Amino acid sequence: MTYISAQPVLTNDWDDICYPVNPVWLTDLLPDYDIIATDRQQLIVGEPLRGRKTIFGIQSADYAIIPNVWIREVIDKVFGENYTVQIKHTSTGEFSISIILSDGFSIGSESLQRSMILTNSYNGKTPLTIQGQTFTTMASEGNKPGTSMYRAICQNGLMGWADSFGKLPDYQHWLEDKPKTKDKKQPVKGTQELRKIHHSRLTPELFQSQLYEMLVGQKKARPTLTATIYEHLQQRTMTKADEGMLRKLPIPVQLAKQAQERLRLEERILGASPSYWLMYNAVNHALFNARSSLTLNDRYKLDERVFHQLAASSFA
Known part of the structure:
Protein backbone atom coordinates (compact mmCIF):
# COMPACT_ATOMS: atom_id res chain seq x y z
CA MET A 1 0.00 0.00 0.00
CA THR A 2 1.35 3.44 -0.92
CA TYR A 3 1.78 5.70 2.06
CA ILE A 4 0.26 9.19 1.95
CA SER A 5 2.72 11.88 0.90
CA ALA A 6 3.33 14.42 3.66
CA GLN A 7 5.64 17.31 4.44
CA PRO A 8 6.78 17.81 8.04
CA VAL A 9 5.50 21.03 9.62
CA LEU A 10 7.77 22.93 12.02
CA THR A 11 6.50 24.33 15.32
CA ASN A 12 7.92 25.42 18.68
CA ASP A 13 4.64 25.03 20.53
CA TRP A 14 3.71 21.85 22.41
CA ASP A 15 0.04 22.76 22.07
CA ASP A 16 0.16 22.07 18.33
CA ILE A 17 0.67 18.35 19.01
CA CYS A 18 -0.86 17.91 22.48
CA TYR A 19 -4.43 17.73 21.26
CA PRO A 20 -6.90 15.06 22.47
CA VAL A 21 -6.47 11.55 21.04
CA ASN A 22 -8.50 8.48 22.01
CA PRO A 23 -9.40 4.98 20.82
CA VAL A 24 -12.85 4.38 19.37
CA TRP A 25 -13.77 0.69 19.39
CA LEU A 26 -15.32 -0.83 16.28
CA THR A 27 -17.73 -2.84 18.45
CA ASP A 28 -19.11 0.45 19.80
CA LEU A 29 -19.47 1.92 16.34
CA LEU A 30 -20.90 -1.25 14.82
CA PRO A 31 -22.84 -3.01 17.62
CA ASP A 32 -24.88 -5.10 15.17
CA TYR A 33 -21.80 -6.59 13.49
CA ASP A 34 -19.48 -9.44 14.45
CA ILE A 35 -15.90 -8.18 14.04
CA ILE A 36 -13.89 -11.08 12.62
CA ALA A 37 -10.75 -9.08 11.80
CA THR A 38 -9.21 -9.32 15.28
CA ASP A 39 -6.05 -7.53 14.14
CA ARG A 40 -8.15 -4.37 13.61
CA GLN A 41 -10.29 -3.53 16.62
CA GLN A 42 -9.95 0.18 17.34
CA LEU A 43 -9.78 3.49 15.51
CA ILE A 44 -7.21 6.02 16.71
CA VAL A 45 -9.02 9.34 16.61
CA GLY A 46 -7.39 12.70 17.26
CA GLU A 47 -8.71 16.24 17.32
CA PRO A 48 -5.96 18.54 15.96
CA LEU A 49 -6.29 22.21 16.82
CA ARG A 50 -8.62 24.01 14.45
CA GLY A 51 -9.21 20.72 12.66
CA ARG A 52 -11.85 18.04 12.33
CA LYS A 53 -11.74 14.73 14.13
CA THR A 54 -9.13 12.69 12.30
CA ILE A 55 -8.79 8.91 12.09
CA PHE A 56 -5.03 8.31 12.10
CA GLY A 57 -5.14 4.51 12.01
CA ILE A 58 -6.98 1.27 12.73
CA GLN A 59 -5.12 -0.88 15.23
CA SER A 60 -5.32 -4.16 17.12
CA ALA A 61 -6.92 -4.48 20.53
CA ASP A 62 -3.58 -4.46 22.40
CA TYR A 63 -2.32 -1.29 20.73
CA ALA A 64 -2.01 1.54 23.25
CA ILE A 65 -1.81 5.21 22.34
CA ILE A 66 0.92 7.28 23.96
CA PRO A 67 -0.49 10.83 23.92
CA ASN A 68 2.10 13.55 23.39
CA VAL A 69 0.89 15.27 26.54
CA TRP A 70 2.27 12.35 28.59
CA ILE A 71 5.69 13.00 27.06
CA ARG A 72 5.42 16.74 27.63
CA GLU A 73 4.68 16.27 31.34
CA VAL A 74 7.80 14.14 31.81
CA ILE A 75 9.99 16.57 29.87
CA ASP A 76 8.76 19.45 32.03
CA LYS A 77 9.45 17.42 35.17
CA VAL A 78 13.00 16.53 34.09
CA PHE A 79 14.17 19.81 32.55
CA GLY A 80 11.80 22.40 34.06
CA GLU A 81 12.13 25.66 32.11
CA ASN A 82 15.71 24.92 31.03
CA TYR A 83 14.86 23.83 27.50
CA THR A 84 13.19 24.89 24.29
CA VAL A 85 11.29 22.57 21.99
CA GLN A 86 11.33 22.14 18.23
CA ILE A 87 8.75 19.81 16.74
CA LYS A 88 8.33 18.45 13.24
CA HIS A 89 4.96 16.79 12.69
CA THR A 90 2.89 15.58 9.77
CA SER A 91 -0.81 15.61 8.93
CA THR A 92 -0.64 11.80 9.07
CA GLY A 93 0.01 11.81 12.84
CA GLU A 94 3.79 11.48 13.19
CA PHE A 95 5.95 13.56 15.52
CA SER A 96 9.66 14.26 15.90
CA ILE A 97 10.25 16.18 19.14
CA SER A 98 13.63 17.85 19.79
CA ILE A 99 14.30 18.98 23.35
CA ILE A 100 17.00 21.65 22.97
CA LEU A 101 19.23 22.35 25.97
CA SER A 102 21.49 25.34 26.62
CA ASP A 103 24.87 23.59 26.71
CA GLY A 104 26.73 22.45 23.62
CA PHE A 105 30.01 22.62 21.74
CA SER A 106 31.55 23.95 18.54
CA ILE A 107 32.09 22.29 15.19
CA GLY A 108 34.43 24.48 13.17
CA SER A 109 32.88 27.97 13.31
CA GLU A 110 29.44 26.67 14.30
CA SER A 111 27.94 26.36 17.76
CA LEU A 112 25.69 23.35 18.35
CA GLN A 113 23.38 22.77 21.31
CA ARG A 114 22.85 19.49 23.10
CA SER A 115 19.40 18.01 22.56
CA MET A 116 17.19 14.97 22.97
CA ILE A 117 15.09 13.65 20.10
CA LEU A 118 11.94 11.63 20.71
CA THR A 119 9.58 10.31 18.05
CA ASN A 120 5.97 9.26 18.43
CA SER A 121 2.98 8.62 16.19
CA TYR A 122 -0.76 8.09 16.27
CA ASN A 123 -0.83 6.07 13.05
CA GLY A 124 1.43 3.23 14.21
CA LYS A 125 4.04 3.98 11.52
CA THR A 126 6.67 5.51 13.81
CA PRO A 127 7.32 3.86 17.20
CA LEU A 128 8.08 5.83 20.33
CA THR A 129 11.85 6.23 20.29
CA ILE A 130 14.41 8.11 22.33
CA GLN A 131 17.59 8.90 20.44
CA GLY A 132 16.75 6.29 17.82
CA GLN A 133 16.14 3.45 20.30
CA THR A 134 12.60 2.21 20.80
CA PHE A 135 11.12 2.80 24.23
CA THR A 136 10.32 -0.90 24.67
CA THR A 137 13.87 -1.99 23.79
CA MET A 138 15.39 0.48 26.21
CA ALA A 139 13.05 -0.60 29.01
CA SER A 140 13.79 -4.28 28.33
CA GLU A 141 17.58 -4.01 28.12
CA GLY A 142 18.11 -1.21 30.62
CA ASN A 143 19.75 1.02 28.00
CA LYS A 144 20.34 4.69 28.61
CA PRO A 145 19.74 7.17 25.78
CA GLY A 146 22.60 8.94 24.08
CA THR A 147 22.42 12.61 23.19
CA SER A 148 21.92 14.48 19.97
CA MET A 149 22.77 17.94 18.69
CA TYR A 150 20.69 20.84 17.41
CA ARG A 151 22.17 22.88 14.56
CA ALA A 152 20.55 26.30 14.37
CA ILE A 153 21.65 27.27 10.85
CA CYS A 154 19.31 24.74 9.29
CA GLN A 155 17.21 23.80 12.34
CA ASN A 156 18.48 20.24 12.03
CA GLY A 157 18.14 17.76 14.86
CA LEU A 158 21.15 15.46 14.58
CA MET A 159 20.76 12.06 16.16
CA GLY A 160 23.59 10.53 18.19
CA TRP A 161 23.93 7.51 15.91
CA ALA A 162 27.42 6.52 17.11
CA ASP A 163 26.93 6.96 20.87
CA SER A 164 26.03 3.33 21.58
CA PHE A 165 29.52 2.18 20.54
CA GLY A 166 31.25 4.02 23.38
CA LYS A 167 34.76 4.12 21.90
CA LEU A 168 36.01 5.21 18.49
CA PRO A 169 37.99 1.99 17.71
CA ASP A 170 34.84 -0.09 18.36
CA TYR A 171 32.85 2.06 15.96
CA GLN A 172 35.56 1.96 13.28
CA HIS A 173 35.78 -1.81 13.61
CA TRP A 174 32.01 -2.10 13.13
CA LEU A 175 32.16 0.15 10.06
CA GLU A 176 34.79 -2.12 8.54
CA ASP A 177 32.71 -5.26 9.21
CA LYS A 178 29.33 -3.65 8.46
CA PRO A 179 28.79 -5.44 5.09
CA LYS A 180 29.04 -8.75 6.97
CA THR A 181 26.55 -7.84 9.70
CA LYS A 182 22.87 -6.95 9.48
CA ASP A 183 22.58 -4.71 12.52
CA LYS A 184 24.73 -3.35 15.31
CA LYS A 185 22.00 -3.93 17.87
CA GLN A 186 21.36 -7.19 19.66
CA PRO A 187 17.95 -8.90 19.32
CA VAL A 188 15.39 -7.74 21.84
CA LYS A 189 14.76 -10.29 24.57
CA GLY A 190 11.38 -10.99 26.06
CA THR A 191 9.45 -9.14 23.38
CA GLN A 192 6.10 -10.75 24.15
CA GLU A 193 6.41 -10.08 27.86
CA LEU A 194 7.41 -6.52 27.05
CA ARG A 195 4.35 -6.04 24.84
CA LYS A 196 2.08 -7.10 27.72
CA ILE A 197 3.67 -4.56 30.02
CA HIS A 198 3.89 -1.65 27.62
CA HIS A 199 0.79 -2.08 25.52
CA SER A 200 -2.13 -4.01 26.95
CA ARG A 201 -1.31 -2.82 30.49
CA LEU A 202 0.05 0.61 29.69
CA THR A 203 -1.00 3.33 32.12
CA PRO A 204 0.07 6.98 32.28
CA GLU A 205 1.76 6.36 35.64
CA LEU A 206 3.77 3.33 34.44
CA PHE A 207 4.84 4.98 31.18
CA GLN A 208 5.79 8.30 32.75
CA SER A 209 7.78 6.75 35.59
CA GLN A 210 9.82 4.68 33.13
CA LEU A 211 10.38 7.59 30.74
CA TYR A 212 11.46 9.78 33.65
CA GLU A 213 14.07 7.22 34.74
CA MET A 214 15.44 7.09 31.18
CA LEU A 215 15.73 10.87 30.81
CA VAL A 216 16.69 12.14 34.26
CA GLY A 217 20.36 11.30 33.64
CA GLN A 218 20.42 13.62 30.62
CA LYS A 219 20.45 16.76 32.76
CA LYS A 220 24.25 16.74 32.80
CA ALA A 221 26.35 16.94 29.67
CA ARG A 222 28.84 14.18 28.95
CA PRO A 223 31.29 13.52 26.10
CA THR A 224 29.76 11.54 23.23
Whole structure:
Protein backbone atom coordinates (compact mmCIF):
# COMPACT_ATOMS: atom_id res chain seq x y z
CA MET A 1 0.00 0.00 0.00
CA THR A 2 1.35 3.44 -0.92
CA TYR A 3 1.78 5.70 2.06
CA ILE A 4 0.26 9.19 1.95
CA SER A 5 2.72 11.88 0.90
CA ALA A 6 3.33 14.42 3.66
CA GLN A 7 5.64 17.31 4.44
CA PRO A 8 6.78 17.81 8.04
CA VAL A 9 5.50 21.03 9.62
CA LEU A 10 7.77 22.93 12.02
CA THR A 11 6.50 24.33 15.32
CA ASN A 12 7.92 25.42 18.68
CA ASP A 13 4.64 25.03 20.53
CA TRP A 14 3.71 21.85 22.41
CA ASP A 15 0.04 22.76 22.07
CA ASP A 16 0.16 22.07 18.33
CA ILE A 17 0.67 18.35 19.01
CA CYS A 18 -0.86 17.91 22.48
CA TYR A 19 -4.43 17.73 21.26
CA PRO A 20 -6.90 15.06 22.47
CA VAL A 21 -6.47 11.55 21.04
CA ASN A 22 -8.50 8.48 22.01
CA PRO A 23 -9.40 4.98 20.82
CA VAL A 24 -12.85 4.38 19.37
CA TRP A 25 -13.77 0.69 19.39
CA LEU A 26 -15.32 -0.83 16.28
CA THR A 27 -17.73 -2.84 18.45
CA ASP A 28 -19.11 0.45 19.80
CA LEU A 29 -19.47 1.92 16.34
CA LEU A 30 -20.90 -1.25 14.82
CA PRO A 31 -22.84 -3.01 17.62
CA ASP A 32 -24.88 -5.10 15.17
CA TYR A 33 -21.80 -6.59 13.49
CA ASP A 34 -19.48 -9.44 14.45
CA ILE A 35 -15.90 -8.18 14.04
CA ILE A 36 -13.89 -11.08 12.62
CA ALA A 37 -10.75 -9.08 11.80
CA THR A 38 -9.21 -9.32 15.28
CA ASP A 39 -6.05 -7.53 14.14
CA ARG A 40 -8.15 -4.37 13.61
CA GLN A 41 -10.29 -3.53 16.62
CA GLN A 42 -9.95 0.18 17.34
CA LEU A 43 -9.78 3.49 15.51
CA ILE A 44 -7.21 6.02 16.71
CA VAL A 45 -9.02 9.34 16.61
CA GLY A 46 -7.39 12.70 17.26
CA GLU A 47 -8.71 16.24 17.32
CA PRO A 48 -5.96 18.54 15.96
CA LEU A 49 -6.29 22.21 16.82
CA ARG A 50 -8.62 24.01 14.45
CA GLY A 51 -9.21 20.72 12.66
CA ARG A 52 -11.85 18.04 12.33
CA LYS A 53 -11.74 14.73 14.13
CA THR A 54 -9.13 12.69 12.30
CA ILE A 55 -8.79 8.91 12.09
CA PHE A 56 -5.03 8.31 12.10
CA GLY A 57 -5.14 4.51 12.01
CA ILE A 58 -6.98 1.27 12.73
CA GLN A 59 -5.12 -0.88 15.23
CA SER A 60 -5.32 -4.16 17.12
CA ALA A 61 -6.92 -4.48 20.53
CA ASP A 62 -3.58 -4.46 22.40
CA TYR A 63 -2.32 -1.29 20.73
CA ALA A 64 -2.01 1.54 23.25
CA ILE A 65 -1.81 5.21 22.34
CA ILE A 66 0.92 7.28 23.96
CA PRO A 67 -0.49 10.83 23.92
CA ASN A 68 2.10 13.55 23.39
CA VAL A 69 0.89 15.27 26.54
CA TRP A 70 2.27 12.35 28.59
CA ILE A 71 5.69 13.00 27.06
CA ARG A 72 5.42 16.74 27.63
CA GLU A 73 4.68 16.27 31.34
CA VAL A 74 7.80 14.14 31.81
CA ILE A 75 9.99 16.57 29.87
CA ASP A 76 8.76 19.45 32.03
CA LYS A 77 9.45 17.42 35.17
CA VAL A 78 13.00 16.53 34.09
CA PHE A 79 14.17 19.81 32.55
CA GLY A 80 11.80 22.40 34.06
CA GLU A 81 12.13 25.66 32.11
CA ASN A 82 15.71 24.92 31.03
CA TYR A 83 14.86 23.83 27.50
CA THR A 84 13.19 24.89 24.29
CA VAL A 85 11.29 22.57 21.99
CA GLN A 86 11.33 22.14 18.23
CA ILE A 87 8.75 19.81 16.74
CA LYS A 88 8.33 18.45 13.24
CA HIS A 89 4.96 16.79 12.69
CA THR A 90 2.89 15.58 9.77
CA SER A 91 -0.81 15.61 8.93
CA THR A 92 -0.64 11.80 9.07
CA GLY A 93 0.01 11.81 12.84
CA GLU A 94 3.79 11.48 13.19
CA PHE A 95 5.95 13.56 15.52
CA SER A 96 9.66 14.26 15.90
CA ILE A 97 10.25 16.18 19.14
CA SER A 98 13.63 17.85 19.79
CA ILE A 99 14.30 18.98 23.35
CA ILE A 100 17.00 21.65 22.97
CA LEU A 101 19.23 22.35 25.97
CA SER A 102 21.49 25.34 26.62
CA ASP A 103 24.87 23.59 26.71
CA GLY A 104 26.73 22.45 23.62
CA PHE A 105 30.01 22.62 21.74
CA SER A 106 31.55 23.95 18.54
CA ILE A 107 32.09 22.29 15.19
CA GLY A 108 34.43 24.48 13.17
CA SER A 109 32.88 27.97 13.31
CA GLU A 110 29.44 26.67 14.30
CA SER A 111 27.94 26.36 17.76
CA LEU A 112 25.69 23.35 18.35
CA GLN A 113 23.38 22.77 21.31
CA ARG A 114 22.85 19.49 23.10
CA SER A 115 19.40 18.01 22.56
CA MET A 116 17.19 14.97 22.97
CA ILE A 117 15.09 13.65 20.10
CA LEU A 118 11.94 11.63 20.71
CA THR A 119 9.58 10.31 18.05
CA ASN A 120 5.97 9.26 18.43
CA SER A 121 2.98 8.62 16.19
CA TYR A 122 -0.76 8.09 16.27
CA ASN A 123 -0.83 6.07 13.05
CA GLY A 124 1.43 3.23 14.21
CA LYS A 125 4.04 3.98 11.52
CA THR A 126 6.67 5.51 13.81
CA PRO A 127 7.32 3.86 17.20
CA LEU A 128 8.08 5.83 20.33
CA THR A 129 11.85 6.23 20.29
CA ILE A 130 14.41 8.11 22.33
CA GLN A 131 17.59 8.90 20.44
CA GLY A 132 16.75 6.29 17.82
CA GLN A 133 16.14 3.45 20.30
CA THR A 134 12.60 2.21 20.80
CA PHE A 135 11.12 2.80 24.23
CA THR A 136 10.32 -0.90 24.67
CA THR A 137 13.87 -1.99 23.79
CA MET A 138 15.39 0.48 26.21
CA ALA A 139 13.05 -0.60 29.01
CA SER A 140 13.79 -4.28 28.33
CA GLU A 141 17.58 -4.01 28.12
CA GLY A 142 18.11 -1.21 30.62
CA ASN A 143 19.75 1.02 28.00
CA LYS A 144 20.34 4.69 28.61
CA PRO A 145 19.74 7.17 25.78
CA GLY A 146 22.60 8.94 24.08
CA THR A 147 22.42 12.61 23.19
CA SER A 148 21.92 14.48 19.97
CA MET A 149 22.77 17.94 18.69
CA TYR A 150 20.69 20.84 17.41
CA ARG A 151 22.17 22.88 14.56
CA ALA A 152 20.55 26.30 14.37
CA ILE A 153 21.65 27.27 10.85
CA CYS A 154 19.31 24.74 9.29
CA GLN A 155 17.21 23.80 12.34
CA ASN A 156 18.48 20.24 12.03
CA GLY A 157 18.14 17.76 14.86
CA LEU A 158 21.15 15.46 14.58
CA MET A 159 20.76 12.06 16.16
CA GLY A 160 23.59 10.53 18.19
CA TRP A 161 23.93 7.51 15.91
CA ALA A 162 27.42 6.52 17.11
CA ASP A 163 26.93 6.96 20.87
CA SER A 164 26.03 3.33 21.58
CA PHE A 165 29.52 2.18 20.54
CA GLY A 166 31.25 4.02 23.38
CA LYS A 167 34.76 4.12 21.90
CA LEU A 168 36.01 5.21 18.49
CA PRO A 169 37.99 1.99 17.71
CA ASP A 170 34.84 -0.09 18.36
CA TYR A 171 32.85 2.06 15.96
CA GLN A 172 35.56 1.96 13.28
CA HIS A 173 35.78 -1.81 13.61
CA TRP A 174 32.01 -2.10 13.13
CA LEU A 175 32.16 0.15 10.06
CA GLU A 176 34.79 -2.12 8.54
CA ASP A 177 32.71 -5.26 9.21
CA LYS A 178 29.33 -3.65 8.46
CA PRO A 179 28.79 -5.44 5.09
CA LYS A 180 29.04 -8.75 6.97
CA THR A 181 26.55 -7.84 9.70
CA LYS A 182 22.87 -6.95 9.48
CA ASP A 183 22.58 -4.71 12.52
CA LYS A 184 24.73 -3.35 15.31
CA LYS A 185 22.00 -3.93 17.87
CA GLN A 186 21.36 -7.19 19.66
CA PRO A 187 17.95 -8.90 19.32
CA VAL A 188 15.39 -7.74 21.84
CA LYS A 189 14.76 -10.29 24.57
CA GLY A 190 11.38 -10.99 26.06
CA THR A 191 9.45 -9.14 23.38
CA GLN A 192 6.10 -10.75 24.15
CA GLU A 193 6.41 -10.08 27.86
CA LEU A 194 7.41 -6.52 27.05
CA ARG A 195 4.35 -6.04 24.84
CA LYS A 196 2.08 -7.10 27.72
CA ILE A 197 3.67 -4.56 30.02
CA HIS A 198 3.89 -1.65 27.62
CA HIS A 199 0.79 -2.08 25.52
CA SER A 200 -2.13 -4.01 26.95
CA ARG A 201 -1.31 -2.82 30.49
CA LEU A 202 0.05 0.61 29.69
CA THR A 203 -1.00 3.33 32.12
CA PRO A 204 0.07 6.98 32.28
CA GLU A 205 1.76 6.36 35.64
CA LEU A 206 3.77 3.33 34.44
CA PHE A 207 4.84 4.98 31.18
CA GLN A 208 5.79 8.30 32.75
CA SER A 209 7.78 6.75 35.59
CA GLN A 210 9.82 4.68 33.13
CA LEU A 211 10.38 7.59 30.74
CA TYR A 212 11.46 9.78 33.65
CA GLU A 213 14.07 7.22 34.74
CA MET A 214 15.44 7.09 31.18
CA LEU A 215 15.73 10.87 30.81
CA VAL A 216 16.69 12.14 34.26
CA GLY A 217 20.36 11.30 33.64
CA GLN A 218 20.42 13.62 30.62
CA LYS A 219 20.45 16.76 32.76
CA LYS A 220 24.25 16.74 32.80
CA ALA A 221 26.35 16.94 29.67
CA ARG A 222 28.84 14.18 28.95
CA PRO A 223 31.29 13.52 26.10
CA THR A 224 29.76 11.54 23.23
CA LEU A 225 31.30 9.55 20.42
CA THR A 226 28.95 11.12 17.87
CA ALA A 227 30.38 14.56 18.67
CA THR A 228 33.84 13.20 17.91
CA ILE A 229 32.59 11.88 14.56
CA TYR A 230 31.03 15.28 13.77
CA GLU A 231 34.42 16.93 14.35
CA HIS A 232 36.07 14.40 12.06
CA LEU A 233 33.48 14.93 9.30
CA GLN A 234 33.95 18.70 9.53
CA GLN A 235 37.71 18.37 9.07
CA ARG A 236 37.32 16.00 6.11
CA THR A 237 36.99 18.27 3.07
CA MET A 238 35.48 16.97 -0.14
CA THR A 239 37.72 16.35 -3.13
CA LYS A 240 36.84 15.97 -6.80
CA ALA A 241 36.61 12.24 -6.24
CA ASP A 242 33.86 12.90 -3.67
CA GLU A 243 31.68 15.08 -5.90
CA GLY A 244 29.45 12.22 -7.01
CA MET A 245 29.00 10.82 -3.51
CA LEU A 246 25.54 12.33 -3.00
CA ARG A 247 24.21 10.25 -5.87
CA LYS A 248 25.54 7.09 -4.21
CA LEU A 249 23.93 7.67 -0.83
CA PRO A 250 20.87 5.53 0.08
CA ILE A 251 18.28 8.27 -0.42
CA PRO A 252 15.70 8.92 -3.17
CA VAL A 253 16.97 10.78 -6.24
CA GLN A 254 14.79 13.85 -5.66
CA LEU A 255 16.03 14.17 -2.08
CA ALA A 256 19.62 13.88 -3.30
CA LYS A 257 18.98 16.81 -5.65
CA GLN A 258 17.56 18.89 -2.80
CA ALA A 259 20.53 17.96 -0.63
CA GLN A 260 22.89 19.13 -3.38
CA GLU A 261 21.14 22.52 -3.48
CA ARG A 262 21.25 22.78 0.30
CA LEU A 263 24.96 21.94 0.34
CA ARG A 264 25.76 24.78 -2.07
CA LEU A 265 23.60 27.19 -0.04
CA GLU A 266 25.40 26.41 3.21
CA GLU A 267 28.78 26.76 1.55
CA ARG A 268 27.81 30.33 0.63
CA ILE A 269 26.24 31.13 4.02
CA LEU A 270 29.23 29.86 6.00
CA GLY A 271 31.89 30.84 3.47
CA ALA A 272 33.22 27.31 3.85
CA SER A 273 34.60 24.65 1.56
CA PRO A 274 32.42 21.56 1.06
CA SER A 275 33.01 18.91 3.71
CA TYR A 276 31.55 15.61 4.79
CA TRP A 277 29.97 17.53 7.68
CA LEU A 278 28.09 19.89 5.35
CA MET A 279 27.10 16.98 3.13
CA TYR A 280 25.59 15.06 6.04
CA ASN A 281 23.65 18.12 7.19
CA ALA A 282 22.41 18.80 3.66
CA VAL A 283 21.00 15.26 3.47
CA ASN A 284 19.48 15.58 6.94
CA HIS A 285 17.81 18.84 5.92
CA ALA A 286 16.38 17.30 2.75
CA LEU A 287 15.10 14.22 4.58
CA PHE A 288 13.21 16.15 7.24
CA ASN A 289 11.87 19.07 5.24
CA ALA A 290 10.79 17.57 1.93
CA ARG A 291 7.35 16.30 0.97
CA SER A 292 7.62 12.53 0.61
CA SER A 293 5.75 9.29 1.11
CA LEU A 294 8.50 8.30 3.56
CA THR A 295 7.31 8.02 7.15
CA LEU A 296 9.32 9.78 9.86
CA ASN A 297 10.61 6.37 10.87
CA ASP A 298 11.83 5.77 7.30
CA ARG A 299 13.51 9.17 7.24
CA TYR A 300 15.42 8.44 10.43
CA LYS A 301 16.50 5.03 9.13
CA LEU A 302 17.89 6.66 5.99
CA ASP A 303 19.56 9.38 8.07
CA GLU A 304 21.34 6.71 10.12
CA ARG A 305 22.48 4.85 7.00
CA VAL A 306 23.83 8.06 5.48
CA PHE A 307 25.66 8.94 8.71
CA HIS A 308 27.41 5.56 8.85
CA GLN A 309 28.20 5.55 5.12
CA LEU A 310 29.78 9.00 5.27
CA ALA A 311 31.69 8.09 8.44
CA ALA A 312 33.04 4.96 6.75
CA SER A 313 34.13 6.94 3.69
CA SER A 314 35.74 9.63 5.84
CA PHE A 315 37.90 7.06 7.65
CA ALA A 316 38.87 5.19 4.47
